[in-house]
């Protein structure tokens with residue numbers, strides 16, 4: 246089961262790259278601004294090809310809770326869908342580094358974080374080990 250949180254991955258793991266379609270990046274930016282000063286969270290839809298993760302859609306999660314410090318949703322309530330490959334959420338503060346809480350609530354393959362003031366260059370991504378994932382917007 247690849248959602249096992251306790252198993253530390255070997256460092257040999259393939260380096261992943263994240264490709265965001267332009268309209269997806271724009272939607273994440275708009276959503277983050279709308280939720281500000283609270284955090285907002287979205288589900289990333291797309292596919293993985295070898296080491297490349299391609300995001301081509303977004304889903305607003307059901308039962309999402311918003312707060313100034315943490316946004317989350319119960320992943321066990323989500324329908325099983327192979328096209329759900331990760332999440333994107335906003336940090337109303339000035340950093341797009343993952344918090345411990347973010348790592349403990351990791352879902353899917355990749356987690357995208359955008360921090361205030363929510364411009365394209367404020368978008369970051371990381372894997373379940375907290376390693377930075379290279380982001381390309383096409």
Ligand SMILES: [Zn+2]
Nearest residue numbers: 336343344347
């Ligand atoms: Zn966070």
